[in-house]
Amino acid sequence: MRRLLLLSFTALGTTAAIAQTNPGTPPINQPSAAVAETVVTATRVPTPIERVPGGVTVIDRQTIEERGYQTLAEALVSVPGLSLIQSGGIGQPASAFIRGTASRHALVLLDGVPINDASEPNGAFNFGNDLLGLDVERIEVLRGPASSLYGSGAIGGVVNIVTRRAPKDKAIEAFGEIAGGSNRTLRAGGGVAGTVGQFDYLLSLRSLSTRGTDATPSRFTSDTRERDGFRSVGATARLGWTPSDRFRLEGLANWRENHGGLDNVPFDDPNYSFEDRRYTGQIRAEGKPFEVWTTGFRIAQTVDRRRYTNLADSLSAATTNDLFRGQRTVFDWGNQIRTPDYGILDQGQLSFGITHEREAVDQGSGSAFFRTTTNASALSTAGHAGYQIRLFQRLDLSAGFRQDSAEDYGTHSTYRLGAVLAVPEISARIRGAYGTAFKAPSLYQRFGVITGFFQGNPDLRPELSEGWEAGIEFDIPLAAQRDFATVGATYFENRIRDLINFNAAFTTLENVERARIKGGEFTATLRPFRWLNVSAAYTVTDARDVATGERLARRPEQQLALNAAFRPLDNVTIAPEAVFYGRSLEGAFASYRDDGTSYTVARDNKVGTIFNLTASWQVMEPITLFVEGRNLMDSKFEPANGFVIAGRTVLAGTRFRF
Template sequence: MEIRHPLLNFVLFSALGIGAQAARAQDAVLDDIVVTAGREPVASEAVGRAHTLITGAQLERSGSRSVADALRQVPGLAVSRTGGIGGFTQIRIRGAEANHLLVLIDGVEVSEVGSGEFDFGALAATDIERIEVLRGPQSALWGSNAQAGVISIITKAGRRNSLEYGGRAESGSDATRIATAYLRGGRQRYDFAFSGISRRTDGFNISSFGGEKDGDENITLNFKGNADVTPSFRLDGTARYVNRKTDTDAQDFAFPPTPTQGLVIDSDDQTRSRELFGGTGLTVDMFGGRLTHQARLKAGDVTRKTFSNRTRSSGSTGRRYHASYQLSARIETPAIANARHAITGAVESERETFRQLEPVFDPSQLAERSRTLTGVIGEYRGSFFDRLHLSAALRHDDNDNFEDATTYALSGALLLPGSGTRIHASVGTGVTNPTFFEQFGFIPAFFQGNPNLRPESSFAWDAGIEHPFLGGRLTVDVTHFRQRIEDEIATRFTGGFTTPVNLTGTSRSKGIEVSLRAEATDALGIKGSYT
C-alpha cells in the first residue's frame, strides 16, 4: 500500500542551471542509447531485444515515489510487495522467478548473494537518470541471474564545467517524511555526483489484527565520478550505501493450530539491512577509438538481520567480488553494405561468499560458504545500410561447484524506410545458478541444501513490431514471446525435512506485450501497457 493521500511538497532550494544547453544535449543523446543491450552501449532503434526505457524526466512527470511503482507500467513485469512503503518487493519478468532477474545500479549487481534476489523496497525514484529494462534471456551478455531479463538503473552524473546542488523535503500521510539532497558538477576533465535520501514512515498495521503500526526507515547515499587522465585514458568510480529498518508482522504457524492459523498476525518484528556496493574502472582508447580496452573491479556486501520481539532471530551476510577485462574493435566498410561492425571479447571472474549468522541449530551453519565463476564472452554487432542491425553473443561459464553453462543470444532490428516502422526479434538461452540457500541449506534439521543441483536453464524467443501513428505523436509496440524453462528448482518434503531439487519436465509460457506512448499535447503525455 502506498501513501494514501497526495504528498505536500516543500522545495528547499533549487539547482543552479549552469550549462543548461549542454545538459539538454546530453539528455537527448542518453535517451537514444541502451547501455545494457550489449557489451557496449547501443542505439535504441538498433536493439532487437524487447526493451523499455524510462527517463528521469518521465519519473518526475509521473510522480512515482519508488522505482517499483514506476516499473508497474512496463509490459511483461509483475510487481509484488509485502506491506507498505519499504516492505519486501519482488519483480518478475514474463512469469519467471525474482532470482531469474539481474538488477544493476550503475553497472554493479545488487542482488543478495544468499537468495539471488534484489529487494526493490528500498529503492526510491530519485536521483535517477534512466531505467533500462531488457526482457528475455540476457545470460550470453551478463551471465547467471539474467535468465529472464535485466533491469539497469543509472543514477544522475555530474555535468562538465557546471555546478548543481539542490534538495527537497516532503511530508504526507502515515507520518511519512522524505528528504533528498544532491551536489553535482565538474570541470573540463572530470565530473562528480553526490546524492542522499532519508525516508521515514510510521506506516500502518500490515495485519488485520491488533493496532501496532509497521513503519520503515531508509538512508541511501550515492556517489559516481569520471575523470579524463588523458583524452584516451579515463577512470570512473561508483559507491552506494543503504541502511534500512523495516517493521513486519509474522504469519501464524503455531502448533497446535490457533484460530488465526496461516494468517498475518500483529507482532513486533523488524528487518534491518546494510548494503554497500562499489566499482571502479579504466578505459583506454587506441587508434582513434577503433580499439578500446576496459578493465573493471566491482564489489558488494549485504548484511540482513531479522528481529522478533526485539530479539535477533535470524541473519546472514553475503559478499560478491567481480573483476572483468574487455576488448572491443570497431570496423567500418562503407563500400560493402555501408556497414559498421563491432567485435567484443571479454573475460570475467567472480567470487561469492555467504555466511549464516542465526539461528544456530548446528555449528555447520556458521561456516562461510564460497564459490567462484569464470566467464568468457564474445559478441558481434553489425549495422547495414543504416537500416538492418544484427547482433550475436556467445558465453561460457566455468562454475567450480556445479555444472558449467554455455549460453547464446541472437537479435535483429529492421527499420522500414519512409514509414518509421521498426521490426525487432531475438532468440537466446539463459541460466540461473542455484542460490546459496538452495545449495547449502540453512537449518540442517528442517531444511537441507542440495550440492548436486544443476543450474536452471531456459530458451526463449520474441518478435514484434513498433509503428508510429498520427505523425509520430502515437507509437505502439506489440511483441509476442515464448519461453521454456528446464531443471527448475523447487522445494520437496523428504524424510522429515525439506530440500531443493531439480524438477523433471519443462515449464512453458507465452504471451503478448503491448506498449503505447502518446503525446496528446506538448504538455501532456500518455503511456500504457498490456501483457
C-alpha cells in the same frame, strides 16, 4: 488464456510492437546528454534505440519526477511484461516477475554491476528496499533471456539502475528536494556535482522516514492495526579524472541502510523488525588505444548485511534473531571495436571480455532447534563476445555468446541472436530475438544446513531456459504530425527446465521441475497535442508448470498500466496513473480466510486497481513544487494474499537545482 491471447493479437497485431525507450549504461566518458539517444545494457555497446532487437524500457529522471515515483518498486509497475508484487507498503518485501519467470530470474545491476544479495536463499532481489533519490538518473529494463550478456540470473531479464553524472559545463551544481505528508512521512535528499578541469565529482544524500501502514488486511479477525514503519538513509559518491579524451578513471561508492517493521501473516507482530544494509563500490578505468578500440577494466564489490529480530510478546512467545551476510566481488575486462564499413555493411561493433566473480555467504536463521546455516563461497569465470552489424541501412543483426565456468557447477554456455528490420515506407520496425539463459544454484541451495533435517545439494545443476520473441512497432502520422501515435505488440515464449525445488521428503533440493511461459506485450503512446501525452502498456501472461499444467503463483494473467502527462500550462504538469492487476494464483497454505486460517488448495487472488496522481508546478527555472498522491481510491488490493497495499497517501514538497 489461449483465446485471450488470440483476441488480443487480433485486435492489435496489425499495428504491433514495443513503444518503449531502450535502456543502457553509457561509456564511462560519454556525456550525459547523449544517454537518451543510445543504450548499452541490451547489447554491451552503445546502440541506437531503434536497432535493439529485444523488449526494453527506460524510466528516465523526468518520468520519475513527473509520476512521483519514490521507490524502485513504484517505478516498475508500468513496465510491460513485468509484474511487481509487494507485501504491503513502502519498505516491505517486493518481488518482480519478468515475463512470467520466477523472482530469482531477475538480475539487478547498479551502473552495470550485479547487486543481487548473495545471501538470499534463492538469489532473488528485494525490490522494496531501494529509494529513487536524486542520484538515480534512470532505470533500464531488458526483458527476455540475457545470460549471454550478464551470466547467471538473467533468465527473465535485467534491471539496471543508472546513477547521476556530474554536469560537464559547471564547476558546482546543487540539487535537492524535501517532501512530507501522510503517515508522518518525511522525504529529503540533495547533493552537489560539477566538473573542475580534469576532475568531476558528485555527492548525494537521501533519506525517508514514515510510520507506515498496516500490511495485514482489515478483513482478518486477527488484525491489530499495527503499522509497519520504515526508515531509510543512503549516499552516493562519484569522483572522476579525465586527463584526455582517450582515458578516464573513476570511482563510485553507494551505501544505503534501512530499518522497518514486518508482519507475520496471518497475524500482526509488533516486535518483528528488520535492518538491511548494502555497500557497493567500484573503480573503473577506460581508454582508447586506437580510435576504433575502447577497452576498460573494473573492480567492484557489493556487501549486504540483513538482520531480522522478533521478541516475545502477548501475541507470540516465539523469538527471532536471523543474520544474513553476503558478498560479491567482480573483476571485469571489456572491449569494444568498431569495424569498418564495407559495401552494404556498416555500423559494425564487436565486443568481448572476461569476467571473474566471487560470492560468499555467512548466514544463520531460525530457532536453536531448527536453525538454518550457510557458510560458503564460490568462484566463477566467464568469457563473452558479441557482434552487431547493419545491412542495406535497414536490417540490423546481432549475436552474443558467453561461457561461464564455475568451480562447483561446471561450465555452461549461453547465446542470443536478434534482428531489427526498419520499414520506413510504412514507418514500421520489425523485431525478433532468440536466446538461452541460466540461473546457477545459490550457495544456500548447495551448502545450506539444518542439522538433522535438511542438507543442501552441491550436485545441483543450473536452471536452464530458452526463449524467443517477435514484435512489430508502428509510428502513425496524423495532421502533419509524424509521431502522432506509436503502437505495437510483442509475442514471447520461454521454456525453463531443471527448476530447483525440494525433494518429496523435504530433506534436500533437486532439479525436478519445468515451466512453460507465453504471452504478449501491447503498447500504445498517443501525442495528440503538444500539451498531452498518453501511454498504455497491456500484458497477457500464461505461465504454467509443465508436469501439472497448473498456473504459476503470483503471475497476474493480465496487467494494464495507463499513464498520461497533461500540461495545461507550460510550467504545470499533471500526471495520472492507473494500474490494473488481473487474477493470479496463490499457493496452497499461502491463501488465507478472513479468520486467518489457510486453504489446503491453491486459490486465486482477486483483481485490483490502483490510481495515482502527481502534479508539478515549476515556479521558476530552478524550483518546482509538487504533490504526489498514491492509491487515491483507497484500494484494499492484496497483490500477495494476506498482504494489503498501503492506503491513500498524499505528499507535498519542493525540488530545486542551482
